Amino acid sequence: MKKPKIVFIGAGSMSFGGAMFRDIFTCDHLAGATLSLVDIDEENLDRMYKLALKLNEVTGLGLKIDATKDRRQVLMNADFVITSIAIERCELWKQDFYVPKKYGIRHCLGENGGPGALFFTLRTIPVIMDIVRDMEELCPNAYLLNFSNPETRIVLAVSKYSKIKVMGLCHGIFMGRDAVSRILGRDYDSIEVLGAGMNHFQWLLSIRDKETGEDLYPEFKEKERDFDPEFMPYSRKMYRAFGLWPTCSDDHLGEYQAYGWEAGEHGYDFDGDAKERIRMKEEIAKLTSGELDAKLWLTSSGEQAVRVMTSIFFNKREFIEAGVVYNDGAITNLSGDIAVEIPVITDGSGIHKLHIGDLPLGIANLLNMQVGPQQLSVEAAMRGSKEIALQALLCDPVINSYEAAVKLLDELWEINIPYIRPVL
Secondary structure, three states: OOOOEEEEEOOOOHHHHHHHHHHHOOOHHHOOOEEEEEOOOHHHHHHHHHHHHHHHHHHOOOOEEEEEOOHHHOOOOOOEEEEOOOOOHHHHHHHHHHHHHHOOOOOOOOOOOHHHHHHHHHHHHHHHHHHHHHHHHHOOOOEEEEOOOOHHHHHHHHHHHOOOEEEEOOOHHHHHHHHHHHHHOOOHHHEEEEEEEEOOEEEEEEEEEOOOOOEOHHHHHHHHHHOOOOOOHHHHHHHHHHOOEEEOOHHHHHOOOOOHHHHOOOOOOHHHHHHHHHHHHHHHHHHHHOOOOHHHHOOOOOOOHHHHHHHHHOOOOEEEEEEEEEOOOOEOOOOOOOEEEEEEEEEOOEEEEOOOEOOOHHHHHHHHOOHHHHHHHHHHHHHOOHHHHHHHHHOOOOOOOHHHHHHHHHHHHHHHOOOOOOOO
């Protein structure tokens, strides 16, 4: 039986790479598949390659595993390409966050919305599009499954400027489901949710009992009122104002809004990230040496890439709770020319978007405030245009001053200039 060929670009990531390995090496359908690991960081790549070899050994799945810094060596005839990349992730992210604050911009995270998202877009899309051009040449029928942020902007760029089949994947919908289950006091697996919107800016259209189909929103409304007030206070304000629960966290939600800084202006925990990387290095070393039992470590990550790949390759129909896809009429009161996050069905014939129709008017208008920033940041990245980048900032509700927009653009443009280039 034919087995899939998977190319994992950004495999040196210990956090996401580890998550992917948990799912790949617990999936019997992938026994005998080809897994090509790609990363430009040789040390990180070698670490994850050795871990993959160890997991292959202990599971007996017999995957064909290789590792390279040159993706073109392994892209030929790939079935799936997974991207999880970030350019100088934490060092540049710090600049994305602190430079706007210096000029009076109040924001809470600086990754997927606001000025930070613009610069993540400007430096990430050129690399993604280089990968896409290689795919067009070497594996034009492959699916691109993207995990790089900002998801909506990357998926929009690939959808508009390539015929490569693309979908972004994120666990935000599951974080939303977890929050709802905690407020309801119900087991996580006993409820199901349906969400729609944009990545990290999604709204739960329904909350139901998985077994009976009972609408749980009335019960949720009652229990949320008296739940611990310290739990997700910003998301709860938005829920009470708009009537639907938002995903996936206060700070991610707040990224998109002028008043989102009320969710907290602390930014990403860079120090905690650095400590976690040390911990992960130690854990991987112990797994590779056998000091830790790799079989006990191999538990499901909750990510959906393996479900999507096996569904398409082996024609197993699957309901995927959230995929970032080109809208094109799926949500009818948002622009067709954006990327949205909605449920999809996958099977042997590909990715099929669920038709959502109109979202509630208030929520649609919140989302529509992001159409301009999403479209313009993509155009700025594709064309390497500082002029369009300024337009993207001036359309962003997080920006509160023209002068601040110009100053932060000048400073962050210079910092990011090694990575900004036209790709059209």
